[in-house]
Amino acid sequence: MNNKCTFCRIPDRELNTKDYFDKMKLWRQFVTEGLMKFKGGDTSLEKFEEEISRELKYTYYHYFECNCGRSIKTGVCIRSSVPIIEYLN
Numbered sequence: 001m002n003n004k005c006t007f008c009r010i011p012d013r014e015l016n017t018k019d020y021f022d023k024m025k026l027w028r029q030f031v032t033e034g035l036m037k038f039k040g041g042d043t044s045l046e047k048f049e050e051e052i053s054r055e056l057k058y059t060y061y062h063y064f065e066c067n068c069g070r071s072i073k074t075g076v077c078i079r080s081s082v083p084i085i086e087y088l089n
């Protein structure tokens, strides 16, 4: 595993909602470019902003796999300003 991978880097500080949307948009672009794989989630990647804004669920999770080997989980809770962005392995 490459610890210096810049594609899937997660900020080493308290995360906020902006971090979540920044990373989701960036990683969606990386998926399009073939740098990451989208492994599924509670909404499509293309329309996650729109789906989340409808607030039909309490929490939305998405999973990615970077080409460096890391698996990543993202999550946003509509009642919380602290998102989940974490490595799974």
Ligand SMILES: [Zn+2]
Binding pocket: 005, 006, 007, 008, 009, 066, 067, 068, 069, 070
């Ligand atoms: Zn990576």
